[in-house]
Amino acid sequence: MRYRDSMTPTIRMAADPAGAAAAAAKAVLDVVRAAIAEHGSATVALAGGGTPALLYRNLAMRGGGGARWDRVEFFFGDERCVPPRSPDSNFLLAKEALFTPLGIEPARVHRIEGEVEPPAEAAERYAGTLRRHFGVEVPRLDLVLLGMGVDGHTASLFPGSAALLEKSRWVVAVQAPSGIRPVDRVTLTLPLLNRANTVLFLVSGEAKQPAVAAVLGDGRADTQLPAARVSPQGRLLWFLDRAAAGRLCP
Ligand code: 6PG
Numbered sequence: 001m002r003y004r005d006s007m008t009p010t011i012r013m014a015a016d017p018a019g020a021a022a023a024a025a026k027a028v029l030d031v032v033r034a035a036i037a038e039h040g041s042a043t044v045a046l047a048g049g050g051t052p053a054l055l056y057r058n059l060a061m062r063g064g065g066g067a068r069w070d071r072v073e074f075f076f077g078d079e080r081c082v083p084p085r086s087p088d089s090n091f092l093l094a095k096e097a098l099f100t101p102l103g104i105e106p107a108r109v110h111r112i113e114g115e116v117e118p119p120a121e122a123a124e125r126y127a128g129t130l131r132r133h134f135g136v137e138v139p140r141l142d143l144v145l146l147g148m149g150v151d152g153h154t155a156s157l158f159p160g161s162a163a164l165l166e167k168s169r170w171v172v173a174v175q176a177p178s179g180i181r182p183v184d185r186v187t188l189t190l191p192l193l194n195r196a197n198t199v200l201f202l203v204s205g206e207a208k209q210p211a212v213a214a215v216l217g218d219g220r221a222d223t224q225l226p227a228a229r230v231s232p233q234g235r236l237l238w239f240l241d242r243a244a245a246g247r248l249c250p
Pocket of ligand 1: 047048049078146149153155156
């Protein structure tokens with residue numbers, strides 16, 4: 001087991017998933033507003049899976065919290081290799097829970113084309129999308145939203161994956177370990193995630209408690225867990241419910 005001194009993340013805990021999502025939504029609004037105030041726009045990479053739905057719906061419910069959503073460009077931390085109308089699509093989750101309710105113009109949503117075969121081509125195309133938007137320097141996203149699996153994976157960076165060692169490519173095609181579906185995915189890599197100005201994890205549920213403890217507990221993170229390797233140059237925020245926080249809770 002390899003260790004590193006853990007980042008000094010800001011950890012916020014709430015009683016339940018809805019409370020954690022509401023607190024995370026407020027933080028998202030603060031980051032988006034600050035980015036727009038600073039440079040006229042905001043770039044946000046959205047998380048996939050099920051947990052973010054509460055966050056997206058909270059943002060949409062607040063009518064967008066008065067943020068200038070017309071100044072926000074949306075990207076994705078990862079995508080499953082499925083069509084955009086598949087129930088497994090991270091894009092579809094965000095479209096239904098966030099983009100449609102907030103009236104986000106499609107031109108400002110930069111999805112990963114998970115339907116493109118082979119997955120490596122989909123990854124290359126997304127790298128091109130990022131290059132067209134950010135230029136040739138490694139993109140510095142204003143905000144990256146992430147979740148975490150029970151095995152400590154984040155985006156589609158899974159324990160033991162060669163993708164964790166990627167130093168130059170910003171986007172790669174990967175396969176999820178057995179038992180995790182869909183298998184084929186496209187994911188941003190650590191060099192890109194760790195360039196972000198702010199990374200915000202939203203994690204809830206008792207099943208995540210061991211992984212949360214391994215990443216955040218006792219001051220030393222087990223870097224075999226991909227989520228523990230997310231240590232951005234900017235701020236690292238964790239929003240947890242009590243069930244996921246476990247003994248981290250005071
Ligand atoms: C994905 C996500 C993935 C997700 C975790 C947690 O595409 O599945 O990027 O990293 O955040 O698997 O998923 P839940 O929120 O559904 O527990």
